[in-house]
Amino acid sequence: MSSHDIPDIVISRLxxxxxxxxxxxxxxxxxxxxxxxxxxxxxxxxxxxKDLSHFGGFGKQGTGYRIGFLREQLRQVLKVERDWEIAxxxxxxxxxxxxxxRGFAERGFHVTSxxxxxxxxxxxxxxxxxIQPITDAxxxxxxxGIKIAMIAVPAxxxxxxxxxxxxxxxxxxxxxxxxxxxxxPDVHVQYIDPVLHLQRMTYYLV
Amino acid sequence: MSSHDIPDIVISRLxxxxxxxxxxxxxxxxxxxxxxxxxxxxxxxxxxxKDLSHFGGFGKQGTGYRIGFLREQLRQVLKVERDWEIAxxxxxxxxxxxxxxRGFAERGFHVTSxxxxxxxxxxxxxxxxxIQPITDAxxxxxxxGIKIAMIAVPAxxxxxxxxxxxxxxxxxxxxxxxxxxxxxPDVHVQYIDPVLHLQRMTYYLV
DNA sequence: TAGATTGTTAATCGATTAACAATC
DNA sequence: TAGATTGTTAATCGATTAACAATC
Numbered sequence: 001m002s003s004h005d006i007p008d009i010v011i012s013r014l015x016x017x018x019x020x021x022x023x024x025x026x027x028x029x030x031x032x033x034x035x036x037x038x039x040x041x042x043x044x045x046x047x048x049x050k051d052l053s054h055f056g057g058f059g060k061q062g063t064g065y066r067i068g069f070l071r072e073q074l075r076q077v078l079k080v081e082r083d084w085e086i087a088x089x090x091x092x093x094x095x096x097x098x099x100x101x102r103g104f105a106e107r108g109f110h111v112t113s114x115x116x117x118x119x120x121x122x123x124x125x126x127x128x129x130x131i132q133p134i135t136d137a138x139x140x141x142x143x144x145g146i147k148i149a150m151i152a153v154p155a156x157x158x159x160x161x162x163x164x165x166x167x168x169x170x171x172x173x174x175x176x177x178x179x180x181x182x183x184x185p186d187v188h189v190q191y192i193d194p195v196l197h198l199q200r201m202t203y204y205l206v
Numbered sequence: 207m208s209s210h211d212i213p214d215i216v217i218s219r220l221x222x223x224x225x226x227x228x229x230x231x232x233x234x235x236x237x238x239x240x241x242x243x244x245x246x247x248x249x250x251x252x253x254x255x256k257d258l259s260h261f262g263g264f265g266k267q268g269t270g271y272r273i274g275f276l277r278e279q280l281r282q283v284l285k286v287e288r289d290w291e292i293a294x295x296x297x298x299x300x301x302x303x304x305x306x307x308r309g310f311a312e313r314g315f316h317v318t319s320x321x322x323x324x325x326x327x328x329x330x331x332x333x334x335x336x337i338q339p340i341t342d343a344x345x346x347x348x349x350x351g352i353k354i355a356m357i358a359v360p361a362x363x364x365x366x367x368x369x370x371x372x373x374x375x376x377x378x379x380x381x382x383x384x385x386x387x388x389x390x391p392d393v394h395v396q397y398i399d400p401v402l403h404l405q406r407m408t409y410y411l412v
Numbered sequence: 413t414a415g416a417t418t419g420t421t422a423a424t425c426g427a428t429t430a431a432c433a434a435t436c
Numbered sequence: 437t438a439g440a441t442t443g444t445t446a447a448t449c450g451a452t453t454a455a456c457a458a459t460c
Contacts, residue, residue, distance in 0.1 A: 009427075015405035019384055023361065033441065041386050045441090046429055053443055061442040062436040079408040086404075097303035098400075103384075107401045147411055148404065155229065172407035174400060178225055178309075180247050188410055190403035194304075194380060195313045197396035198292075198354065199221035201378035202285040204394055205353055215451075239417065251417090252453055259419055267418040268460040 010051050014074055016041060017048065021071040033064035083108045087141055087170070089161050090152035091116040091124075091131045094176055098152055099126045109148070113140050117157075134161075138168035148172045155179040162189075216257050220284055222247060223254065227277040239270035289314045293347055293376070295367050296358035297322040297330075297337045300382055304358055305332045315354070319346050323363075340367075344374035354378045361385040368395075 020040055024032055034045035034052075041048075052058055052070075055077050059065040075081040088099055088111050099114055114126055117134040124131050132140065140146070149170045153161050158177035165173070172188045175181055181189050226246055230238055240251035240258075247254075258264055258276075261283050265271040281287040294305055294317050305320055320332055323340040330337050338346070346352070355376045359367050364383035371379070378394045381387055387395050 007427075011409050012406050014409070015402040016386075018405070019399075019402070020386070023385065035441080042388070044429065046431095047427090049441090049443060050428080057443065059442055060436055061434065062440050064441065077409065078405050079411060080405050084404075084408060093306065093308065097307070100299065101303070101400075102299065103401055104404075107405075109401065109404050148407070171411055172404070174403055174407075179229065180222075180226070182248070188407045190407060192398065192400055192403065193225075194307075194398055195309060195315065196221040196225070197380055197398065198290075198310075198315050198378070199224070199284050199286050199313075200218050201354070201380075201394045201396060202290060203217050203220070203283065205285060205377055213451075241417080250453065252455095253451090255417090255419060256452080263419065265418050266460055267458065268416050270417060 006054050010054060011078075013043070013047075013051055014078055017051070018071060018074045018078065018080075021067050021074070025067050025071065029067055031064050032067055032070075034059075036064075080108055083110060084148055085144060085146050086111045087137065087146050087149045087165070088114045088152065089116075089134065089137060089149060089165065090176075091118075091121050091126060092152065092154075095152035096126050098150060098176065099129060111150070112144070113137075113146075115140075117153075138164060141165060141168040141170060146170065148174070150174040150176065151181075152176045212260050216260055217284075219249070219253075219257055220280055223257070224277060224280045224284065224286075227273050227280070231273050231277065235273055237270050238273055238276075240265075242270075286314055289316060290354055291350060291352050292317045293343065293352045293355045293371070294320045294358065295322075295340065295343060295355060295371065296382075297324075297327050297332060298358065298360075301358035302332050304356060304382065305335060317356070318350070319343075319352070321346075323359075344370060347371060347374040347376060352376065354380070356380045356382065358382040 017037065020037055034048040038045040038048050056073070058070050058073055086109055088095060091099065091114050095114070099111055104111060114129045114131050115134040115137045116122060116131050121131050122133050147170060149165050151158055151161055151173060155177050158175065158179050159181060162173060162181045162183060166183060166187055171186065173181065175189055175191050178193045183189055223243065226243055240254040244251040244254050262279070264276050264279055292315055294301060297305065297320050305317055310317060320335045320337050321340045321343045322328060322337050327337050328339050353376060355371050357364055357367055357379060361383050364381065364385050365387060368379060368387045368389060372389060372393055377392065379387065381395055381397050384399045389395055
C-alpha cells in the first residue's frame with residue numbers, strides 16, 4: 001500500500017472529506033456514516049468507503065465512523081496535522097490579498113515571507129510582513145527549508161519564478177498566475193483562476 | 207449534438223484551451239496544432255482533438271488551427287463572447303478582495319452589486335460600489351436579470367444565501383465559502399478554497 | 413509531390429457503482 | 437437478536453489513448 005499507487009483523484013477528495021468532518025464536529029456530532037457524508041457532499045457512499053479503504057479501516061460495521069478519530073487519521077494521511085511554512089512571490093493586488101487572507105494560518109499554512117521585484121514595493125509592509133527583494137527568495141527558501149510557495153506574479157513572469165524557487169527546493173506550488181507551469185515530475189502544482197470556473201458555468205447558461 | 211450529451215469534464219477543459227490560445231495570440235502566433243497546445247498544457251494531443259471535435263471541425267489537416275478563429279469559436283461555445291453581470295454576496299475581508307480583483311472585468315465578468323448583512327458595512331464604498339443590504343439582493347437580482355453570483359459569506363450562512371439568490375433567479379454560483387451547497391439540478395456551483403489545494407499537495411511532501 | 417496534422421474509430425485504461433458477506 | 441453499516445469484490449460505466457485514413 002505504498003503511497004504512490006493511490007490515484008491522485010482519491011487524494012483530491014480527502015481534503016473535502018476532512019472539511020466536512022470538521023464541520024460535523026463543530027456542529028456537535030460524534031459519529032457519522034458514509035451515507036451521511038455522501039449526502040452532504042453529493043458523493044456516493046460507496047465512493048467514500050472505497051476512498052477511505054485505501055488508507056485503512058477507519059469505521060465499524062453497524063455504527064459508522066467516529067468523527068474525531070477519522071478526522072485525525074485524515075489529517076495524518078494528508079500531513080496537515082503539522083504546520084507548514086509558505087513563501088509568497090508577488091505583492092501586487094492579488095499577492096497582497098493572498099497575504100492578508102486569514103484562512104491559511106487558521107488551517108496551519110503560514111505565509112512567512114513575501115517577495116517582489118518592484119523597487120517601490122520592496123521594504124513596504126503587508127500586514128506583518130516586510131516585502132523582500134525577489135532576488136533574496138532562493139536564499140530564504142533554502143535556509144528555512146521552505147517546501148511550499150504561492151505564485152502571484154504576472155503570467156509572463158510565472159515560469160521564470162517557478163524555475164527559480166524550484167531550484168531552491170520548493171516542491172509544491174499554488175499558482176495564481178493564469179498560465180500552465182512546466183515543472184519536474186517531483187514538483188506539484190495546483191492552479192487557482194476563478195475566471196476559469198465562471199467560464200465553465202456560462203456554457204450552461206441561457 | 208445537443209449540448210447536454212457533452213461530458214462536463216470536456217467543458218471544464220475548454221477555458222484552459224481558450225486561455226492558452228489567448229496567450230499564443232499575444233505572443234504573435236497565428237496558427238497552432240493540437241501537439242503544440244498539448245505540450246504547453248501537459249495534455250495529450252489526442253485529447254485536445256477529441257474535445258474540440260465535440261463542437262465542430264475547427265482545424266485543417268496538415269496545417270493545424272488558426273488561433274484567432276479557434277479562439278472565437280471557443281468563446282462562442284462557452285458564451286463568453288458577451289459580457290456578464292455578477293452579484294457579490296459578502297463584503298468581509300474575502301469579499302472585499304474579490305470585489306477589488308481586476309481579473310474579472312478584464313475577461314468580461316462585471317461585479318455590479320455587492321451585498322452584506324452587517325449594518326456597519328452597508329452604505330460603505332468598496333472600489334466603485336456601495337455595499338447594499340443583503341435583504342435587497344433578491345429584488346436587484348430579479349430586476350437586472352442577474353444569473354451569476356459569487357458567495358463570500360461565512361460557511362454557516364452560505365446555504366441560506368444560496369437558497370435566497372436561487373429563488374431570485376441565479377443559475378451559477380462561484381462559492382468561496384468552505385462548504386458544499388445543495389442546489390437544484392439546473393443551478394451550477396463551482397468552489398474555490400485554496401486551502402484544499404494546499405492540503406492536496408502536502409500529501410506528497412517529505 | 414511529400415510531409416504534416418486533423419477528425420474519428422476502436423482499444424485500452426481507470427474510476428465509479430452495485431452488491432453483499434462480515435460484523436458491530 | 438435484528439438492524440445497520442462497513443470494507444471489498446466484481447460489474448459497469450466512462451474517459452483517455454493509439455492508430456490511421458483523409459486531406460491540406
